[in-house]
Amino acid sequence: MKSPFKKGLSDGIPIALGYFSVSFGFGIMSVQSGLTALQAIIISLTNLTSAGQAAGVGIIAAGGTLVEMALTQLVINLRYSLMGLSLSQKLSDRFTTIHRMIASFGITDEIFAVASSQTEKLVPSYMYGLILIASMGWTGGTAAGALAGLGLPSTLTAAMGILLYGMFIAIIIPAARASKKDLIVICLAAVFSIGCKLIFPALSSGFAIIISAVAAAVVGALLFPITPAETEAEEK
Amino acid sequence: MTMILYIAVMAGVTYLIRMIPFTLFKKKIKSRFIQSVLYYIPYAVLSAMTFPSIFYSTGNTVTAVAGTVIAVILAYFRLPLTVVALSACGVALITGFII
Numbered sequence: 001m002k003s004p005f006k007k008g009l010s011d012g013i014p015i016a017l018g019y020f021s022v023s024f025g026f027g028i029m030s031v032q033s034g035l036t037a038l039q040a041i042i043i044s045l046t047n048l049t050s051a052g053q054a055a056g057v058g059i060i061a062a063g064g065t066l067v068e069m070a071l072t073q074l075v076i077n078l079r080y081s082l083m084g085l086s087l088s089q090k091l092s093d094r095f096t097t098i099h100r101m102i103a104s105f106g107i108t109d110e111i112f113a114v115a116s117s118q119t120e121k122l123v124p125s126y127m128y129g130l131i132l133i134a135s136m137g138w139t140g141g142t143a144a145g146a147l148a149g150l151g152l153p154s155t156l157t158a159a160m161g162i163l164l165y166g167m168f169i170a171i172i173i174p175a176a177r178a179s180k181k182d183l184i185v186i187c188l189a190a191v192f193s194i195g196c197k198l199i200f201p202a203l204s205s206g207f208a209i210i211i212s213a214v215a216a217a218v219v220g221a222l223l224f225p226i227t228p229a230e231t232e233a234e235e236k
Numbered sequence: 237m238t239m240i241l242y243i244a245v246m247a248g249v250t251y252l253i254r255m256i257p258f259t260l261f262k263k264k265i266k267s268r269f270i271q272s273v274l275y276y277i278p279y280a281v282l283s284a285m286t287f288p289s290i291f292y293s294t295g296n297t298v299t300a301v302a303g304t305v306i307a308v309i310l311a312y313f314r315l316p317l318t319v320v321a322l323s324a325c326g327v328a329l330i331t332g333f334i335i
Contacts, residue, residue: 056246079281084256085274088258104255162303163321174312176279189281193283197288218273
């Protein structure tokens with residue numbers, strides 16, 4: 001039996017690989033926007049988020065205000081509050097306030113996805129393993145991209161853009177296969193999200209995701225409320 | 237100096253968004269409706285993030301769709317995350333060379 005920390009590290013390897021490629025692009029973009037490699041690395045180390053950082057560098061490059069910066073981060077990253085709330089229901093008693101305050105730093109789309117797909121309750125050391133390796137991939141990729149990125153063939157960097165989405169597919173499809181209720185909610189969320197993009201192209205991607213996901217989950221909860229047995233299975 | 241302020245605001249806001257609900261919410265939610273919503277949220281969020289963004293993720297819709305199809309097939313047969321993600325990337329790359 002692996003220790004929770006080691007299990008976290010090993011579950012985090014695909015996240016780290018995906019992050020490396022995405023943050024590689026972020027590193028290139030930062031340097032092109034006039035930041036130094038060190039500044040790009042510090043941003044990745046302290047923020048650990050893709051869309052928020054990309055928007056942030058855009059604001060820095062355009063000389064935007066700090067209020068604009070704060071509001072943009074709030075809108076794009078608000079989904080993390082929802083994820084934190086969902087994960088808070090899955091924590092073991094070992095998650096004291098201080099552990100919660102530390103581990104919350106690492107709530108990202110991918111870490112949330114892997115953590116919430118665990119069948120047992122979450123312990124701090126598992127989360128730290130996941131966050132540590134993911135953060136290394138994210139910061140390492142930023143450094144590599146900022147320092148050396150312009151040399152790679154563009155066909156390769158373009159194809160690497162699909163890595164993280166491939167990982168999401170690997171999480172949602174098996175769930176959809178196992179449960180018809182999950183399948184319907186997954187399809188609804190995809191339809192709402194595509195609809196947002198087609199009908200309201202000006203809507204920020206952060207808002208579009210929040211609206212689509214909450215709408216799909218509410219419809220799911222109204223049509224197919226989960227039974228107490230399923231909740232207990234979650235708690236094991 | 238301005239750069240430090242920018243980065244501090246960015247990192248500070250992002251941290252608080254993550255920390256406040258995760259740290260302060262300690263009660264078990266009793267409402268069956270809210271429990272159901274929270275049960276469905278993870279898959280709904282992932283699905284909304286993936287679609288339609290995955291189709292634009294490689295800068296070319298044809299290579300992105302090829303990668304998506306392979307990812308869905310491999311994921312249906314429950315292959316590990318890394319295998320699915322790297323295969324999608326590989327197929328997108330190869331498709332890019334063919335077209």
